[in-house]
Amino acid sequence: MRSLKLLVSPAALCLWAICFCIGVSVLGSNAARIIAFRQENKFGYAKTSFPLHMKRWDEPLFDLLAARAKNDMAEFLKGAEQDANAKPIESEGSWKPYAEAVSFLEVFRTLSFVSYLEVTTVTQGDTQPAVAFRAINFDKNSGKELGLSAFIEGAADRSAALQALSDYARADIKEQTGEEEESDELIDLTKPDLNIYERFTLCPSTKIGKAAGFTIHFPPAMSGPYAGSDFHVTIPYTAFAKYLKPGMKPLFSGEPRATEVSLQDLES
Numbered sequence: 001m002r003s004l005k006l007l008v009s010p011a012a013l014c015l016w017a018i019c020f021c022i023g024v025s026v027l028g029s030n031a032a033r034i035i036a037f038r039q040e041n042k043f044g045y046a047k048t049s050f051p052l053h054m055k056r057w058d059e060p061l062f063d064l065l066a067a068r069a070k071n072d073m074a075e076f077l078k079g080a081e082q083d084a085n086a087k088p089i090e091s092e093g094s095w096k097p098y099a100e101a102v103s104f105l106e107v108f109r110t111l112s113f114v115s116y117l118e119v120t121t122v123t124q125g126d127t128q129p130a131v132a133f134r135a136i137n138f139d140k141n142s143g144k145e146l147g148l149s150a151f152i153e154g155a156a157d158r159s160a161a162l163q164a165l166s167d168y169a170r171a172d173i174k175e176q177t178g179e180e181e182e183s184d185e186l187i188d189l190t191k192p193d194l195n196i197y198e199r200f201t202l203c204p205s206t207k208i209g210k211a212a213g214f215t216i217h218f219p220p221a222m223s224g225p226y227a228g229s230d231f232h233v234t235i236p237y238t239a240f241a242k243y244l245k246p247g248m249k250p251l252f253s254g255e256p257r258a259t260e261v262s263l264q265d266l267e268s
Contacts, residue, residue, distance in 0.1 A: 037066065039073040044080035044098035046073035051104060058114055061138045064145070069102065076100045076122075083124075096125030104136070107261060108202040110209050113146075113251070114138050115201035117217055119263060131230070131263075133219040135199045148198050151248045152240065155194060161243035162192035165235060169216055172233045177226075185225050189218060203234050207254030213237040217261070232261040 035050045048069035055062045080098040087095065101121045108115035118134040137146045148155040155161055170190040174182060190196070197216060205212035218231040237244070237252035244252065 035062075037069055037073070039070070039077055041077050041081065042097070043084045043095070044077050044100070046076050046100040046102075048073060048102040049104070051106065054104065054106075054116070058138065058140065060140075060143045061114070061136070061145075065104075065136070072102075073100065080124075098125065099123045105261065105263075107215065107259065108204055108211065110211075112139065112141050113202060113211070114140065117201060117261065128222065130222060131219050133199050133217045133230075135201050135217060137200070137202060148194065148200060151245060152243050153245055154243065155197075157194050158192050161240060162194065162197055164240050164243065165197050165214070165216065166190050166192040168235045168239050169218075169233045172235075173218070173231050176231065183225065189221075189226065203236075204257040204259060205252075205254035206257050210253040211237070211251050212254050212256040213239070213252070215261070230263065 033052050035052055035055055036047055038045070038047045040046065048066075050062060050066065054065075076098070083098075084095050099122070103119050104116045105119065106114070106116050115138070116136040118136055120132045120134070121129050122132070123129045137150075138144070139146055139150075152161045170182065170186060173190060174186060177186075179186065196218075199217045199219075200214040201217065202211040203213040203215045213234060213236040216233045216235060218233070220226070220228050220230045234256050236256050241249075241252070
């Protein structure tokens, strides 16, 4: 009986109220950490979620990507409408709406540069979701996005620089998967094409304010031996140092301090 009185005492009730408020605060914290834009029509739904700190710390980049996202979502819904109108009418209500979800994961930051991985998941009706990656590398001083050609001399399909990246990526994925031989699928996955290696982000270094290399992001394939598996290969700058542009060489130093890239870390 005495213990019951303690549980319902004013002090105990106050403590329970505090615990409840903390619980509500934690539960609501996920929503507070993102800024989301949504568009929808009867043919589909699109949502783009940005981490709140991008708005706070990288506002020029946030403004650029937010404007792009609104246009991309409108185009996605327009495409869904076109597909719906082109589909033979089998029965009323047979159309299954499309869905698109876009999120951003920060993978690198210094005072001058920041890298995010943009992850897009598209579901067309009853089909299996398709995941695509896009790398965002932003120079905060110039206010511009940077592609591979901003870092690498002669960045082009089948160039010596891309071949160096390709060789490293192929060996790394081969080790990750435990393959004994280089399969045709592995060779195709890591071929020295610019559209593959543009999916790079800067890799954190053991030296503060430096990058230690590139991380190349391979989205999960829809079919084949790599179906459902995404790969994130960190290539140390020493593997491509001789191809670095002179103005970018001071950025790279130290050993890779690779952080695991997990799609589970994305907030929606």
